[in-house]
Amino acid sequence: MPQHTLTVEPIPILKDNYVWMFKTGDHSWAAVDPGEAGPVMHHLESLGEGLSHILLTHHHHDHIGGVDALRKQFDTIVVGAERDKHRLPALDVAVADHQRLPLGTEEAVVMEVAGHTLGHVAYLVKDTLFAGDALFRFGCGRVFEGTPEQMWESLLKIRALPDTTQLCAAHEYTLTNLQFSCSLEPGNMGLQVILKEIFRQTDMEQPTMPSPLGFEKQHNPFFRADDPHFARNIGLSGQTAEQVFASIRKKRNSF
Ligand SMILES: [Zn+2]
Numbered sequence: 001m002p003q004h005t006l007t008v009e010p011i012p013i014l015k016d017n018y019v020w021m022f023k024t025g026d027h028s029w030a031a032v033d034p035g036e037a038g039p040v041m042h043h044l045e046s047l048g049e050g051l052s053h054i055l056l057t058h059h060h061h062d063h064i065g066g067v068d069a070l071r072k073q074f075d076t077i078v079v080g081a082e083r084d085k086h087r088l089p090a091l092d093v094a095v096a097d098h099q100r101l102p103l104g105t106e107e108a109v110v111m112e113v114a115g116h117t118l119g120h121v122a123y124l125v126k127d128t129l130f131a132g133d134a135l136f137r138f139g140c141g142r143v144f145e146g147t148p149e150q151m152w153e154s155l156l157k158i159r160a161l162p163d164t165t166q167l168c169a170a171h172e173y174t175l176t177n178l179q180f181s182c183s184l185e186p187g188n189m190g191l192q193v194i195l196k197e198i199f200r201q202t203d204m205e206q207p208t209m210p211s212p213l214g215f216e217k218q219h220n221p222f223f224r225a226d227d228p229h230f231a232r233n234i235g236l237s238g239q240t241a242e243q244v245f246a247s248i249r250k251k252r253n254s255f
Pocket residue numbers: 058060116133
């Protein structure tokens with residue numbers, strides 16, 4: 001396996017969340033957003049390995065619910081955003097934008113990506129992006145605390161990463177997001193082809209991620225808000241990227 005790739009494992013929890021786990025050493029793992037402890041413990045027990053780090057992207061309960069139980073079980077370091085530490089579980093390491101964080105044999109780079117919440121961060125480890133609820137396949141997080149402008153800025157930061165970056169998002173929303181994308185652009189035959197493949201994967205209960213960011217740059221409607229052809233296709237010719245973004249985000253909320 002090439003050096004730049006990371007060993008990752010999605011652990012499905014709750015209704016449609018993933019806890020993304022990756023190796024931080026020969027016998028240790030990190031868990032991103034453990035909203036539940038049981039499935040993470042089960043994964044580690046089946047391997048006889050430990051939990052070196054917990055990385056939190058934001059404070060919503062489905063991302064932090066398992067932290068306390070995991071902390072009791074493992075000698076683990078809990079990492080989260082400095083600006084949200086008042087509403088995250090107690091942090092061992094509080095991080096900010098661009099910070100480099102050693103994680104055993106790996107290193108994470110922190111990206112502040114506000115919009116879904118004000119303190120939302122993503123973690124880039126080698127070529128893998130743990131995006132939490134900032135970016136999904138064919139979608140992005142609902143703008144709860146920030147403004148659409150802020151969320152768009154955050155998406156631009158993510159879009160600047162290389163095409164080969166592997167996206168690991170915290171929810172399996174791919175099918176619904178893609179159906180929404182198809183509803184925006186019914187004439188986009190490329191999306192119809194992808195839809196068939198996603199139906200096949202979800203029928204077999206296969207996770208649709210990790211998935212390359214280059215694919216999202218081409219097809220994710222929220223990444224395409226500054227593409228004039230896309231704006232024309234969806235009847236928003238002449239609007240700014242922020243306006244197009246805000247308009248499709250609003251439509252997605254009621255889809
Ligand atoms: Zn959330």
